[in-house]
Amino acid sequence: MGGAMAGRTIFITGGASGIGRAVAQRFAQGGWFVGLADIDEAGMAQTAALLPAGQSSCHRLDVRDRAMWDAALADCAKAAGGRIDAVFNNAGIPVGGAITELTPDEIERALAINLKGVIFGAQAAYRWLKASAPGSVLLNTASAAGIYGTPGTSVYSATKFGVRGITESLDGEWAADKINVRSLMPGYIDTPLLDHAPNLASNGDIRARVRGAGLEITPVHDVAEAAWAAVHGARLHTLVGKTARRMAFASRWMPGALRKQMRKMHRPAGK
Template sequence: MTMGEVPVGERRAIFITGGGSGIGRAIAILFAGRDWQVGLGDVDARGMAETAALLPGGAMTWVLDVCDRPAWARVLGDFVQKAGRLDVLVNNAGIATGGALASMSESDIDRVIAINFTGVVNGARAGHAFLKATPGSVLLNVASASAIWGSPGLSVYSATKFAVRGLTEALDGEWTADGIKVASLMPGFIDTPLLRVNVSGSNRTARDGVVAGGFEFTPVERVAEAAWDAVHGDRLHTPVGPTAKRLTFAARWLPGKLRRQMKARRR
């Protein structure tokens, strides 16, 4: 250890799923740049290695399928043993497979639910004891603007993000006695690899739909800054980007108009 370094166990520690790209990578870069220990979990080992190479001091990485409960326990246990603590767990891993419900394959439906919601539940359960043991800890779930109002053409995806929102609200009350803060991010459209997957039953990607709809993309760095603010603030849900903020306003004050707009867009 060199002069001025903080010993392992005293530096705050964050574990991020989906850390091989996109939002997970941006959060890792920001927190590492502010002297946090970073752990990454992803099915993409190459992507995690690329993320780690961007961080001062690198990162600890584990190949992790968020649907694998025993793997969650093993990976977080290993991370906490090495880092000495778990201040923040970011449930970020997810997929953006879309399409109308009637045209989605059963396997796509099951996969979206398993990764986007069951994986978040698995992470929360596995992380609870470690977060409880760290004063001032935070569980940060990455939901979506699709959790503000159901998104036609993304019905199953939207439903999983509403489920993440509900879980966040429930655990916010449930875990307060354990000293764990729970919060969510609700980003609008972020131009990450997640949007470049083909919509179920078509040759178009989710990104194509965003562009065709005239929506804007929010820089991924803005989501990382929102994550920092959520960890250090007291807000339960944080909409990120113009689309998410407009939806938040319309869902609260103009729900009838928003519903009509959603129907008109599908026609």
């Protein structure tokens, strides 16, 4: 049994690509058994092929479906030898653009995956993490967009502020159970998500907009190392990349200047 040999198990949503795939590789390298969860079964299989034989399992999961969470976690525990030590609530989708450009479907989908999916994940993970405490971890992917709301990211920021709030609430709520709760707060990360349009009304992709704004794109490897450090460390929120660190510094020490900068960012031409 791969799980018994590995000793510790992490369950990763969004495991088919991007941050989820990189974190899976990092934890497998560290000797953990890795449960991959996603709606993209082909992508999960590709991730699993990058991991040592017998050290992972794949589980189809739509994070919006509470019953699927229970089934996927139980299947992962069975494959891993009976326990889950960390759950990485990572699945998410980008959505951007002026709030008036977004369709109701786009808004509802982002809220359901990025926010409701994280809440359902925390609910479903609790019994497994309580059983493997002390030292078990719920790790949530928040964002630099959860530090300060920037123009053009209102709905995405709302979901990531929500993830930040969930993290802080559960850090207190689960302390007596000796379950650690952590978040990652990355800026723009070099994953396939950057190659999507921010919304249905847009031409061009997010990557081009980020580069046009002069912002840095952080290698996904850096997020994987941050996830490893977050699971093994004591920091509640882990900032990843220069954009996130600058945003956190400015929001704390120069809130007035940051607000002025954000208002300039979205000023219509000629005004």
